[in-house]
Amino acid sequence: MDMSVTFGDDAVADEASEAVRGLAEASVPQALSSGDPTLWGPEAEEEARVRLGWLGLPTTSRELLPEIAKLVERARAENLEHVVLAGMGGSSLAPEVICASSDVPLTVLDTTDPGQVRRALDDRLDRTILVVSSKSGSTVETDSHRRIYEKAFRDAGIDPADRIVVVTDPGSPLEQSAIEAGYTVILADPNVGGRYSALTAFGLVPSALAGADIAALLDQAAEVLPSLAGDQDNPGLELGAAIGAAAVAGRDKLLLDDSLSGINGLPDWTEQLVAESTGKQGKGILPVVGTDPTDGGDELVAGIDTEAGVQIDGPLGAQFLVWEYATAVAGRLLGINPFDQPNVAESKENTARILRDAGDGPLPTGAPALVDGPVEVYGTLPEHVKDLSGVLTFLLEDIPERGYLAILAFLDREAAFDVPVPEDASFEEITDVWAAHDAATLQGLLSIRTDRPVTFGWGPRYLHSTGQYHKGGPQNGVFLQITGVVENDLEVPGKSFTLGRLQLAQALGDLDAFGKRGRPAVRLHLTDREAGVRHLLAAAREV
Numbered sequence: 300m301d302m303s304v305t306f307g308d309d310a311v312a313d314e315a316s317e318a319v320r321g322l323a324e325a326s327v328p329q330a331l332s333s334g335d336p337t338l339w340g341p342e343a344e345e346e347a348r349v350r351l352g353w354l355g356l357p358t359t360s361r362e363l364l365p366e367i368a369k370l371v372e373r374a375r376a377e378n379l380e381h382v383v384l385a386g387m388g389g390s391s392l393a394p395e396v397i398c399a400s401s402d403v404p405l406t407v408l409d410t411t412d413p414g415q416v417r418r419a420l421d422d423r424l425d426r427t428i429l430v431v432s433s434k435s436g437s438t439v440e441t442d443s444h445r446r447i448y449e450k451a452f453r454d455a456g457i458d459p460a461d462r463i464v465v466v467t468d469p470g471s472p473l474e475q476s477a478i479e480a481g482y483t484v485i486l487a488d489p490n491v492g493g494r495y496s497a498l499t500a501f502g503l504v505p506s507a508l509a510g511a512d513i514a515a516l517l518d519q520a521a522e523v524l525p526s527l528a529g530d531q532d533n534p535g536l537e538l539g540a541a542i543g544a545a546a547v548a549g550r551d552k553l554l555l556d557d558s559l560s561g562i563n564g565l566p567d568w569t570e571q572l573v574a575e576s577t578g579k580q581g582k583g584i585l586p587v588v589g590t591d592p593t594d595g596g597d598e599l600v601a602g603i604d605t606e607a608g609v610q611i612d613g614p615l616g617a618q619f620l621v622w623e624y625a626t627a628v629a630g631r632l633l634g635i636n637p638f639d640q641p642n643v644a645e646s647k648e649n650t651a652r653i654l655r656d657a658g659d660g661p662l663p664t665g666a667p668a669l670v671d672g673p674v675e676v677y678g679t680l681p682e683h684v685k686d687l688s689g690v691l692t693f694l695l696e697d698i699p700e701r702g703y704l705a706i707l708a709f710l711d712r713e714a715a716f717d718v719p720v721p722e723d724a725s726f727e728e729i730t731d732v733w734a735a736h737d738a739a740t741l742q743g744l745l746s747i748r749t750d751r752p753v754t755f756g757w758g759p760r761y762l763h764s765t766g767q768y769h770k771g772g773p774q775n776g777v778f779l780q781i782t783g784v785v786e787n788d789l790e791v792p793g794k795s796f797t798l799g800r801l802q803l804a805q806a807l808g809d810l811d812a813f814g815k816r817g818r819p820a821v822r823l824h825l826t827d828r829e830a831g832v833r834h835l836l837a838a839a840r841e842v
């Protein structure tokens with residue numbers, strides 16, 4: 300078998316093998332692989348009963364292959380080469396890594412940024428096939444994307460029924476409306492939660508349409524499956540024991556390093572799985588993606604095909620299954636239910652309330668505490684803070700012991716790629732231009748100024764991922780939100796809000812949730828997006 304977990308650190312190895320011993324004594328591997336829902340205590344049992352279907356997917360998902368193949372054939376015959384996926388969290392993170400790793404193009408819409416959605420709409424609409432993926436069938440972002448595309452198709456004289464494919468759970472409101480609209484509907488396994496759904500129709504349908512080899516993924520997962528039932532050479536057990544035991548011992552920041560891996564972007568998927576599964580009841584494991592380890596002593600480094608404290612080697616299909624198994628094991632060690640997300644709804648409700656209360660009037664942003672060039676700063680600041688550089692220094696200094704800073708950017712995550720580059724520029728020069736215009740660059744700049752972890756998430760995508768941890772996990776986060784002016788907003792047909800208004804209400808809704816917990820949180824609003832990002836990056840360099 301080509302899936303393995305190895306330890307680059309003796310202390311991590313010892314801790315993990317002790318935890319493996321305990322789990323083996325309690326027959327956890329056997330119980331888990333046979334789908335025992337009692338492993339996480341009586342309170343989790345009811346939910347676990349309908350959330351363990353992922354263990355059988357290497358076999359059960361095979362039944363979907365003929366139906367998916369037919370769909371792919373039809374799309375090819377009609378020359379529908381631009382595959383757009385509207386889906387949040389578990390409904391898009393797996394297809395994104397599958398397609399990136401297979402080097403096939405997929406446009407993912409997990410944003411409410413009007414500019415980012417407009418860019419997708421303007422790209423080959425006449426050859427676009429839209430996959431609308433939502434397990435619940437009620438996620439506001441995905442519902443908005445469907446409405447926007449339906450109108451765009453109609454305006455272009457295209458019948459949406461020829462272009463829209465829906466992936467959802469049986470019985471969801473989306474299934475019903477999609478059938479009525481005459482859309483192609485593929486039903487997913489209802490006994491698998493969103494973040495465990497990589498090998499269900501949610502992961503497979505868009506990836507196959509984009510051109511990935513999904514049968515190979517199932518083969519890879521099937522190959523590792525038998526090893527998950529035993530005490531010995533069980534990579535899921537070893538990984539779960541390592542991350543769970545480390546967290547219990549206080550190393551509860553999980554740094555995900557895939558720098559040497561041929562798999563492209565697995566940490567973005569793992570981040571949701573680990574954060575949303577474990578971050579609750581004041582406990583949890585904080586995944587940290589895209590940055591170097593700190594000297595803080597509260598981290599475990601996990602390397603995907605890369606040397607680290609714990610190294611996880613293997614093909615993507617097997618990685619999905621092993622990480623899911625490991626997360627379930629870590630959940631047991633932490634004493635939480637790894638299948639619910641009790642704090643995600645709160646920000647959604649805040650957003651709905653903010654939109655409702657504002658009616659047609661402006662959203663309740665309050666007045667900026669200070670304005671520095673193209674950046675307005677909202678939040679409570681100490682008297683001595685007079686400019687943007689001071690705001691950043693204040694936030695960094697405010698990170699408590701064992702805490703972290705989370706940067707949450709409600710912006711167009713592809714805007715930096717639109718910046719013109721000189722024709723004869725080398726690849727290095729091009730990536731430098733992108734970095735200089737990318738809000739995500741802030742993570743690296745602030746990381747080098749603190750010995751605490753700095754995470755970065757795009758909003759509203761993170762609301763369906765690390766958002767659970769930020770609100771439900773240990774309350775030691777400091778939050779830096781970034782929003783931007785909307786110049787060319789998009790109507791959401793049939794709704795009273797525009798996409799840009801929804802985006803701002805989502806940011807404000809989450810800010811309310813941080814405020815309610817007394818967490819330090821500041822919102823930076825870019826009144827000119829491009830100049831604002833550059834100004835912000837310059838301020839981050841000033842010390």
Ligand SMILES: O=P(O)(O)OC[C@H]1O[C@H](O)[C@H](O)[C@@H](O)[C@@H]1O
Pocket residue numbers: 387388389390432433434435436437438441493494575640643762763764
């Ligand atoms: O697939 P959906 O029902 O639209 O849900 C998409 C995502 O949003 C929710 O907020 C959950 O927290 C996520 O676990 C889920 O993956």
